[in-house]
Amino acid sequence: MSQNSPVYPIIWQKDSVLLIDQTRLPNEYSFVEINRSEDMAQAIKTMIVRGAPAIGIAAAYGIYFGAREIETNERQEFLQHLESVASLLRSTRPTAVNLFWAISRMLKAAYETMGTVEEIRETLLQTAQAINNEDLQTCLAIGDNGLKILPAYPEKLTILTHCNAGALATAGYGTALGVVRSAWKEGRLARVYADETRPRLQGAKLTAWECAQEGIPVTVITDSMAAHCMQQNMIDLVVVGADRIAANGDTANKIGTYNLALVARAHNVPFYVAAPISTIDFSLIAGSQIPIEERHPAEIYQVGDNLLTPGGIEYYNPAFDITPAELITAIITENGIFAPNELALCQPRENIMEVF
Ligand SMILES: CSC[C@@H](O)[C@@H](O)C(=O)COP(=O)(O)O
Numbered sequence: 001m002s003q004n005s006p007v008y009p010i011i012w013q014k015d016s017v018l019l020i021d022q023t024r025l026p027n028e029y030s031f032v033e034i035n036r037s038e039d040m041a042q043a044i045k046t047m048i049v050r051g052a053p054a055i056g057i058a059a060a061y062g063i064y065f066g067a068r069e070i071e072t073n074e075r076q077e078f079l080q081h082l083e084s085v086a087s088l089l090r091s092t093r094p095t096a097v098n099l100f101w102a103i104s105r106m107l108k109a110a111y112e113t114m115g116t117v118e119e120i121r122e123t124l125l126q127t128a129q130a131i132n133n134e135d136l137q138t139c140l141a142i143g144d145n146g147l148k149i150l151p152a153y154p155e156k157l158t159i160l161t162h163c164n165a166g167a168l169a170t171a172g173y174g175t176a177l178g179v180v181r182s183a184w185k186e187g188r189l190a191r192v193y194a195d196e197t198r199p200r201l202q203g204a205k206l207t208a209w210e211c212a213q214e215g216i217p218v219t220v221i222t223d224s225m226a227a228h229c230m231q232q233n234m235i236d237l238v239v240v241g242a243d244r245i246a247a248n249g250d251t252a253n254k255i256g257t258y259n260l261a262l263v264a265r266a267h268n269v270p271f272y273v274a275a276p277i278s279t280i281d282f283s284l285i286a287g288s289q290i291p292i293e294e295r296h297p298a299e300i301y302q303v304g305d306n307l308l309t310p311g312g313i314e315y316y317n318p319a320f321d322i323t324p325a326e327l328i329t330a331i332i333t334e335n336g337i338f339a340p341n342e343l344a345l346c347q348p349r350e351n352i353m354e355v356f
Contacts, residue, residue, distance in 0.1 A: 005174070005181060007167035007210060009049060010057050012129060017061045019049045022168055026209040037066035037085045044092040044099070047200070051169020052243045052279055053135050056098030059089045060128035063106040067121045078117045082110055094291040095252055095320045096243040097281045102131055135171035138276045139178045141334035146179030146239070146274060147186060148337060149330070153270075156190035157183060157236045160226060163197045163254035164206035165241025165274065175274040176239040177210060179332060184216050191217040193235060197254060198223055199299040199317065223256050230267035238264050239332075242275040249325030249340025250287025251275075255318055261327035273323075274332040277346055287322035295319050 011018040016035035023046065024030055032048055034040050040062030043049050049058045066085030072078050086103050093099060109127040113120045150157065159180055166177030173181060183189040192211060197203035204220050211218035221229060229235050238260060244252045251257070251273050264271040284290060297315030301308050325340035335346050 005167045005172055005210070005214065007213065008172045009051075009054055009168045010061070010132060010171065012061070012132070017058070019043055019058065020168065021048050022050055022206060023048055025168075026205050026212075034061075035065060037062045037069060037088065040065060041088050041092050044089070050202075051164060051166075052096035052098040052241065053139075053170040053175070053276060054168070055093060055096055056102035056278065057128070057132045057135060057171055059092075059099050060102045060106050060131045062089045063103060064121070064124045064128045067110075067124050073117050075117060075120075078120065079110060082107060093293055095293045096279075098243075098276075098278050101278045105131065132171050135276065136173060138278075138334040139167075139170050139173040139175060142175050142274050142276065142332055143173060143178035143182035145334070145337055146272075146332050147182050147188075149237075149270075149272065149332070150183060150186070150188050153236050155188070157188055158191050158193065158234060159183065159189065160193040160195070160229065160235045160238045160260070160269075161207060162195045162203060162223075162238075162240045162257050162260055164202040164210070166207055166210045168206050168210060169241065174210070174241075175276065175332075176241045176272075177207060179239050179272070179274050180211075180216065181214070184214075189216065191219060193226075193229060194218055194220050195223045195226060195256065195260070196220055197256060202254065223259070226260055227263040227266075230263055230269050235264075235267075235269055237270045237272060239272045239274055242273050242279050242331075243320055244284075244290050245273070245275060245280045245331065245343070246284040246287045246290060247280070247282045247343060248286050249328060249331065249343055250290070251323045251325070251328060251331075251340075252287060252290045252292070252320045253323065255321050258321040258323045258327075261323040265327050270329040271323075271327060272329055272332055273340075277333050277335060280333075280343060280346070282343075287324065290320075290322060292321070293319040 009020045018031040070081040113123045166174035194203040194207040
């Protein structure tokens with residue numbers, strides 16, 4: 001199995017969590033210490049921690065912090081309090097299903113522990129740590145599975161990716177960037193092209209930073225340059241992450257992913273999604289049912305203190321879009337590679353979404 005990358009965005013230490021502050025990268029590599037559920041909810045909302053698997057892990061620790069915040073030995077009162085912490089954490093970001101998946105798994109662990117409140121707290125800590133550790137293993141497996149698609153392509157590949165689906169967006173290593181890392185380690189990667197990813201620039205700031213850390217050759221382009229690069233035969237394949245995949249394979253990912261998939265189809269460039277099975281929402285028949293987060297328009301009109309647009313105008317700032325399954329070549333998971341219309345074969349680890 002592949003070796004890990006050195007970037008861990010969520011670190012458990014003694015009785016708090018250290019988050020890499022992703023709003024400050026690449027200019028500053030610093031950590032924020034969190035030990036309260038409300039602060040964890042705020043960190044997810046403000047994108048100190050971001051990326052579908054990472055916000056799931058962060059929310060799991062948030063539930064554990066919530067469990068420490070109530071002084072009671074009464075089981076029912078304790079579980080009720082956990083439910084309200086869960087509601088707060090669920091309200092932070094609507095699109096990435098890993099958030100809801102992780103919270104459900106935490107609540108299930110609490111309900112199924114028949115011991116004292118203190119024993120439930122201990123179970124919750126262990127469950128949060130398990131979610132974190134498992135995600136790292138999952139990403140390594142996705143990276144390894146990604147290698148299986150490479151024989152069909154040139155010896156030295158150029159891969160285009162969008163947003164940041166790297167170590168920073170997961171427990172470590174990454175999903176789409178995990179495939180890139182594995183290809184690099186196998187000597188199969190010539191270069192990765194990173195879309196800058198307007199408006200929050202996760203590609204320019206985070207993906208480029210991660211690649212630079214490990215010496216992976218990276219070229220940042222603006223989102224509007226992808227079609228030109230494909231027309232010039234500069235791109236062998238596209239690999240992106242996902243925030244939520246419906247049962248029919250329609251995939252929600254960072255805004256601009258759909259454009260990229262259309263452009264890739266127009267140029268016969270294969271378009272892969274790399275994601276853990278916890279990102280598949282088998283309760284949704286199609287992508288049209290996936291809730292799309294809308295964020296503050298300042299993300300569009302303001303950079304630092306500079307205003308980019310005139311006053312008195314309107315904005316629309318959806319943070320994600322839906323790529324229809326028919327534009328996706330295949331979905332790379334920890335359990336193997338699946339055609340988007342064959343997702344039922346990948347066997348969800350547990351269909352927890354239906355339990356709660
Ligand atoms: C492995 S992360 C996959 C996705 O979460 C990623 O591509 C993405 O869209 C992240 O969006 P963000 O708004 O930065 O949380």
